[in-house]
Amino acid sequence: MKEIIKVTRRQFVKIAGYTVGAALYSWNFAKFTYAAVKDNIATRQESVYVQDTKMKVRKSQDSPAVKKIYKDFLHEPCGHMSHHLLHTHYVDRSARVKQLKAKGLKLKV
Amino acid sequence: MRVIENVVTLSNAPIPQDADNVYFIQVDQTKCEECGECENHCATGAIQPKDGNDGPRTVADPATCVNCGQCLVNCPYGAIYEGVSFVDEIFNALKDPDTVVVSMPAPAVRYGLGEPFGYPIGTYVGGKMFAALRKLGFDYIWDNQMTADVTIMEEGTELLHRLTGKIKKPLPQFTSCCPGWIKFMETFYPELSENVSTCKSPIGMLGPLSKTYGAEVTKARPEKIYTVSIMPCVAKKYEGLRTEMSDSGFRDIDATITTRELAYMIKKAGIDFKSLPDEEPDFDLGDSTGAATIFGNSGGVMEAALRYAYEVVSGKKLNDPDIKAVRSHKGVKAATINVPKFGDLEVCVVSGLANAIPILEEVKQGKSKYHFIEVMTCPGGCVNGGGQPLFPDVREASLLRSIIARINRRFNMRKMG
Numbered sequence: 001m002k003e004i005i006k007v008t009r010r011q012f013v014k015i016a017g018y019t020v021g022a023a024l025y026s027w028n029f030a031k032f033t034y035a036a037v038k039d040n041i042a043t044r045q046e047s048v049y050v051q052d053t054k055m056k057v058r059k060s061q062d063s064p065a066v067k068k069i070y071k072d073f074l075h076e077p078c079g080h081m082s083h084h085l086l087h088t089h090y091v092d093r094s095a096r097v098k099q100l101k102a103k104g105l106k107l108k109v
Numbered sequence: 110m111r112v113i114e115n116v117v118t119l120s121n122a123p124i125p126q127d128a129d130n131v132y133f134i135q136v137d138q139t140k141c142e143e144c145g146e147c148e149n150h151c152a153t154g155a156i157q158p159k160d161g162n163d164g165p166r167t168v169a170d171p172a173t174c175v176n177c178g179q180c181l182v183n184c185p186y187g188a189i190y191e192g193v194s195f196v197d198e199i200f201n202a203l204k205d206p207d208t209v210v211v212s213m214p215a216p217a218v219r220y221g222l223g224e225p226f227g228y229p230i231g232t233y234v235g236g237k238m239f240a241a242l243r244k245l246g247f248d249y250i251w252d253n254q255m256t257a258d259v260t261i262m263e264e265g266t267e268l269l270h271r272l273t274g275k276i277k278k279p280l281p282q283f284t285s286c287c288p289g290w291i292k293f294m295e296t297f298y299p300e301l302s303e304n305v306s307t308c309k310s311p312i313g314m315l316g317p318l319s320k321t322y323g324a325e326v327t328k329a330r331p332e333k334i335y336t337v338s339i340m341p342c343v344a345k346k347y348e349g350l351r352t353e354m355s356d357s358g359f360r361d362i363d364a365t366i367t368t369r370e371l372a373y374m375i376k377k378a379g380i381d382f383k384s385l386p387d388e389e390p391d392f393d394l395g396d397s398t399g400a401a402t403i404f405g406n407s408g409g410v411m412e413a414a415l416r417y418a419y420e421v422v423s424g425k426k427l428n429d430p431d432i433k434a435v436r437s438h439k440g441v442k443a444a445t446i447n448v449p450k451f452g453d454l455e456v457c458v459v460s461g462l463a464n465a466i467p468i469l470e471e472v473k474q475g476k477s478k479y480h481f482i483e484v485m486t487c488p489g490g491c492v493n494g495g496g497q498p499l500f501p502d503v504r505e506a507s508l509l510r511s512i513i514a515r516i517n518r519r520f521n522m523r524k525m526g
Contacts, residue, residue, distance in 0.1 A: 058399035108154030
């Protein structure tokens with residue numbers, strides 16, 4: 001058999017090692033980065049729940065500042081003052097998108 | 110134009126009347142590698158190829174975009190930029206001795222703000238955040254978590270009124286805290302607007318309360334108060350500009366910035382964040398509870414509302430405030446909560462706007478069994494909002510993705526001949 005490239009047994013093992021290493025590394029790199037994005041969200045979430053357990057008061061109705069604002073200013077939940085300042089109405093914004101769709105714009109919804 | 114925590118941001122503070130025609134999020138055509146990653150994160154399909162099947166992506170029209178910014182925080186190439194920034198305006202207000210500048214940071218901000226200063230991901234830096242705001246020159250350190258508690262009182266009461274028939278509004282009730290979801294509902298499901306709680310979001314409440322109750326407590330002149338909303342969110346910039354947000358008699362929210370922009374301001378002012386002491390906010394509109402801090406997570410508003418509703422309906426004390434059944438990481442999570450004197454309360458938590466569509470269709474057809482539904486546009490909730498510091502691996506992975514994108518691009522070019 002005619003030899004195209006000369007490689008010793010030792011060199012072959014070396015090349016094979018590098019190839020497998022590179023393949024595993026890039027596979028893990030891709031996997032790791034994918035997993036890391038997911039986990040980062042969970043890490044922030046976990047931190048929130050830890051902080052929740054550290055708070056002196058854990059229910060809104062027991063908050064001293066909430067009790068004070070309802071006593072002095074808002075009077076009662078969903079009362080007159082609340083409706084004036086804290087509640088809102090919604091606007092129908094569908095017309096503009098309907099127009100765009102009629103002109104041929106494609107959307108997911 | 111400048112780069113704020115790795116995100117290109119235009120220095121543009123629009124007036125409310127223009128908000129509907131401003132691109133809060135847009136793609137830089139010269140930087141787009143056409144990989145299509147942004148489209149995977151867009152619930153409406155607003156971000157799409159400019160011409161036909163391929164080519165650089167673009168936000169088609171401001172009306173189609175809910176401004177969530179998920180495309181921006183997931184773009185491997187930094188090709189997507191923010192179109193609105195109030196940073197300069199806030200620096201000017203802070204310099205003016207007559208203006209009473211008040212801070213209103215959202216719950217999730219304190220779980221992301223540490224990252225630009227070298228803290229590990231998710232580190233709680235609330236105390237240092239309040240100290241930094243004082244150092245920046247804010248006159249009153251008020252906290253959006255306080256009105257998150259108020260939101261629970263209002264929204265929880267509203268739910269009870271709907272359940273008992275005291276107000277004639279349909280069930281299920283949807284939460285109204287998430288501005289991406291609200292714009293989505295108004296644009297694509299306006300027929301469901303009666304189902305959405307009439308409560309403003311926590312920031313929608315803190316704005317007008319600052320200029321009324323806050324002015325009373327501090328004896329400041331309301332017309333001199335300048336309210337700065339600090340959010341993990343780009344869509345909150347649009348919410349702050351809504352023309353109806355003026356119930357205090359003034360603009361309720363004068364400026365809105367993201368967590369990234371706050372980090373930028375702290376750095377720009379030369380404040381050494383890590384060496385700051387832990388401080389507290391000012392009591393009257395700053396004191397808050399655990400129920401408020403969990404607003405930053407998907408399922409948090411639901412859990413906080415249940416902690417309230419359970420006690421009001423049953424008249425009993427809820428011994429363990431942890432309601433783990435509604436905590437959500439992604440997707441849709443349904444739970445049945447047994448409330449004494451009421452029975453089974455059917456609740457649902459939606460994390461990620463695209464996941465809401467089947468649920469909304471159900472409600473539209475009148476087939477929904479739920480009483481209360483929470484929707485958060487960003488997967489995982491506000492902690493993963495479009496205004497948070499970028500996760501380090503989003504851009505790190507760009508070499509690998511860049512190669513794949515180039516191959517795809519070549520392939521597509523060939524296909525199109």
